[in-house]
Amino acid sequence: MRTANRIANLPPYLFAEIDRKVGLKRAQGIDVISLGIGDPDRPTPERIVEAMGRAIHVPKNHQYPSYYGSQAYREACSGWMKRRFDVDVDPNTETLALIGSKEGIAHAFLAFVDPGDVTLVPGCGYPVYYTGGILAGGETHWMPMNEGNGFLADFESTPKDILARAKMMFLSYPNNPTSAIANEEYFDRAIAFAKANDILIIHDNAYSEIGYDGYRAPSFLQRPGAKDVAIEFFSTSKAYNMTGWRVAFACGNAAAIKALGTVKSNIDSGVFTAVQDAAIEAFGGPQSEIDALCAMYQKRRDLVMDALGKIGIEAAVPKATIYVWAKVPDGYTSAEFATHILEKANVVVPAGSAYGPDGEGFIRISLTTPDDRLAEAIERIKVSL
Numbered sequence: 001m002r003t004a005n006r007i008a009n010l011p012p013y014l015f016a017e018i019d020r021k022v023g024l025k026r027a028q029g030i031d032v033i034s035l036g037i038g039d040p041d042r043p044t045p046e047r048i049v050e051a052m053g054r055a056i057h058v059p060k061n062h063q064y065p066s067y068y069g070s071q072a073y074r075e076a077c078s079g080w081m082k083r084r085f086d087v088d089v090d091p092n093t094e095t096l097a098l099i100g101s102k103e104g105i106a107h108a109f110l111a112f113v114d115p116g117d118v119t120l121v122p123g124c125g126y127p128v129y130y131t132g133g134i135l136a137g138g139e140t141h142w143m144p145m146n147e148g149n150g151f152l153a154d155f156e157s158t159p160k161d162i163l164a165r166a167k168m169m170f171l172s173y174p175n176n177p178t179s180a181i182a183n184e185e186y187f188d189r190a191i192a193f194a195k196a197n198d199i200l201i202i203h204d205n206a207y208s209e210i211g212y213d214g215y216r217a218p219s220f221l222q223r224p225g226a227k228d229v230a231i232e233f234f235s236t237s238k239a240y241n242m243t244g245w246r247v248a249f250a251c252g253n254a255a256a257i258k259a260l261g262t263v264k265s266n267i268d269s270g271v272f273t274a275v276q277d278a279a280i281e282a283f284g285g286p287q288s289e290i291d292a293l294c295a296m297y298q299k300r301r302d303l304v305m306d307a308l309g310k311i312g313i314e315a316a317v318p319k320a321t322i323y324v325w326a327k328v329p330d331g332y333t334s335a336e337f338a339t340h341i342l343e344k345a346n347v348v349v350p351a352g353s354a355y356g357p358d359g360e361g362f363i364r365i366s367l368t369t370p371d372d373r374l375a376e377a378i379e380r381i382k383v384s385l
Ligand SMILES: *Cc1c(COP(=O)(O)O)cnc(C)c1O
Pocket: 038, 099, 100, 101, 102, 103, 126, 172, 176, 204, 206, 235, 236, 237, 243, 247, 248
């Protein structure tokens, strides 16, 4: 059997070695604490689970779903965009159901990128912005992202010859893994840049609902002219603790939505309609659980910041997302420090370098672990230093 080159071209799974070591430790009965995964530990709100309970008994829902999302789901997405951001998106032409944002990101490459085309990708970011390009035969240009530019990916430094081949650019604020947030001025510059260079922007707003100290993220589509050049992805995953349900949506530029929908109609057959009904409840029902969720993560954030401060590990205080992006102490690379923590403290944290070249020098601490375990993990790290 000969597999396609695109499989061989994928980078080695950076956590494979860590997973192997964790497996060995756990087999010996060692208690390993993982601060690795960005997967909410709290259950989906009951009102959403109940909506699913009702929807699953509707025989019509057992048939093939609409490729693009049910009319009711697309209207719920459009209604949420209006209430939450005062953004108008046409449910029929400017919204599209996704089987999770990850699916939309990967399939966007098939809709917009031919072999040899370039995608502008943040210097550290969600891994599919990079691996999706490999699967589609596209090329990646890493946009510099560092403390100096506030982890706002620098698209303006892209060389002219690369720009001529660039068709698509990913941005994502609030940001995974750096937890940086963007201001309006940055979004406006991105829109002008995309217009000048005929580039589609995909703004991945997976953390739109998770903010602290009163901060709530904007939509990219609130900026003037955004819909001319951009689509934006929103997901139920982090906002409603629904990572397992696989339901999200894209909205914005109608031509781009149509292209992505065309790819999807040839590959998948849409989101299970009962899951769409549950997501209608998520977006359409009372949003009060989100404040409680943010308060819970904010408490964990404060606990982690306090503990890191005491052991001399630097990190900026995140205003959003479920991550603390912490600096690796002198003398270690990201991967070395992550390995040290695993070996000496039995704590898993991903090396920043797993998210792209500009992640070197950092680790990402996820807040999706209960307070007592988080505190214990930091205490163990302290002892190991
Ligand atoms: C979690 C995450 C996603 C994936 O969301 P799904 O809707 O669960 O596929 C996409 N982008 C970023 C930046 C994420 O952190």
